[in-house]
Amino acid sequence: MNPTQFNWNLITDLRVMWQVPIMRQAFEAGTIVAIMAGVVGYFVILRRSAFASHALGHVGFSGAAGAVLFGINPVYGLLAFTMGGGTGMALLGRRAATRDIEIGTVLAFMLGLGLIFLSLYHGYATEAYSILFGDIEGVSVAGVVLTLEAAIVVLVVLALLYRPLLFSSLDEDVAEAKGLPLLALNLAFMLLLAVAISFAVQVVGVLLIFALTVTPAATAVRLTKRPLYAMVASVAIGVFSIWAGLFIAWYQNYPPSFFIVTISFALYVAVRGGGALTARFTRRAVPSPSAEPTAGPESA
Amino acid sequence: MIDSATRTDVEFPGGPAIRADHVEVGYRRKVVWHDATFEIGRGEFVAVIGPNGAGKTTLFRLLLGLQRPSAGSLEVFGSAPRRGNPRIGYVPQRHTIDNETHVAADALVRLGASGARWGPGIHVRAHREASERALEAVGASELGSKSLGSMSGGELQRVFLAEAIASQPEMLLLDEPLSNLDLRRTRELVELVHGLVVSRHVTTLLVAHDINPLIECLDKVVYIANGNVATGPPEKVLTSASLSELYGVPVEVLHDSRGNIVIVGGENPHERGPP
Secondary structure: OOOOOOOOOHHHHHHHHHOOHHHHHHHHHHHHHHHHHHHHHHHHHHOOOHHHHHHHHHHHHHHHHHHHHOOOOHHHHHHHHHHHHHHHHHHHOOOHHHHHHHHHHHHHHHHHHHHHHHHHOOOOHHHHHHHHHOOHHHOOHHHHHHHHHHHHHHHHHHHHHHHHHHHHHHOHHHHHHOOOOHHHHHHHHHHHHHHHHHHHHHHHOOOOOHHHHOHHHHHHOOOOOOHHHHHHHHHHHHHHHHHHHHHHHHHOOOOHHHHHHHHHHHHHHHHHHHHHHHHHHHHHHOOOOOOOOEOOOOOO | OHHHHHHHHHHOOOOOOEEEEEEEEEEOOEEEEEEEEEEEOOOOEEEEEOOOOOOHHHHHHHHOOOOOOOEEEEEEOOEOOOOOOOOEEEEOOOOOOOOOOOOEHHHHHHHHHHOOOOOOOOOOHHHHHHHHHHHHHOOOHHHOOOEHHHOEHHHHHHHHHHHHHOOOOOEEEEEOOOOOOOHHHHHHHHHHHHHHHHHHOOEEEEEOOOOOOOOOOOOEEEEEEOOEEEEEOHHHHOOHHHHHHHHOOOOEEEEOOOOOEEEEOOOOHHHHOOO
16 A cells, blocks of 8 residues: 555554545445444344355355446445345245255355356456455445445334344244234345445455454454443444554555454454453352253253 | 123133134144133133143144134134234243353343334333333342343243233243253242232243143143143043043043152153153
């Protein structure tokens, strides 16, 4: 990038970076995406939808490849394919027990489309690379505005669905008995996830999508048991990873995606490690009052 | 017709909680059970007993409006069952919660009170208080801030019960809440549920494998086996003659010195009571 002298006054450093429009847009788009993906990511963790998020990213690759082939903005291709794929996955995979199979079948089919687009388009390498690994420094002003609009829609819809979605994620059968439309809620969630992923792909790419949609939330749920605080923590971790990643990439001439995913992963490992240490410490300090085992999955 | 209606009103002031009239239920062509005619009064504590796959959970699905009877008529508080009936609290047998669920218990209990409402509703005081009251009622106030994933089976059952009563229902449907609990915790939970039945006058149906921990506080038994349903007070239903008729094969009901019941000759060896 533009190597300037590193200064321990980090605010001065940021000001210098933000004088470069590309960097300012990268920080803006990255922050918006981290907020959107961090909140949606909490529900990904709660609903055990990590595979869906992975699959939607890959489906998005086919969409972006198709858009490039037809000369359209890749974001529209991403949105069309992730939302189409998400709809298919939601309608086919109603029950959590078999959901992964339906997701996999949709994924395989849509990746096949990506392959045909790839073979039709010549001179593809650069575009494919940026879709696979992200190109945060390639986000235009219009791209930032579109990302912001998408994020506002996603957050407003999530606020409206908050309690029913939380309920159906935590206790599906009771939520159904209470009259909540499980299929519609799952569909709505998959569409929100599709939008969040389409924009996150710009930042870290298809292959590294986990670092923004899953890792921050997975870290956050180990820090707090309160859903709202966990979402805030997830957003904070995502924003920090992106800012720190962009910051380091300014001085080190390597792709920002690499630093973003590394920081996000390092935080996860640190929290898991810290959690294991705390558990050992408290177990030693307070002897367990009963030897009753904790309930495993579907222990009934 | 008029006769039976009059009799019912005398027997159950305000009408029965559940009225089943020749109800038949099935999936596609297979009939699960048929010709079930019974009434459950308000505030009664009822055990639903029977072998695996006899259709005990199916009865709950009917009452919750998740499935329709294929014949006959069923009424809950005087009207046809409907999904989302706020007068019913439900604890299913299976839950999506496992030890990776890092969510505080009171968040789940609060959803029991307000989870079916749209909008964020994060700081609604009434819902927080409803959750606190429900946890208190099941003696689990101290569990409110504990993570669901770190709870024992007994603790989880109390939290699920709190979730179910948070909306102040008039009927509780509890599906196998006693499975996976040791004897002491089984007794504790039965006492807890019975206490709720008495203090809140809440009609409660509890699916169980073993009748013995419940028998002292029960008003009625719904025994489902071999496609048939028998309902009545435990001493009438749990007899050799009644169960033989139900199963269609000779069945013997034995009593031990402490009043425990052992059922011999039923289809399923798990139904023979405690070892």
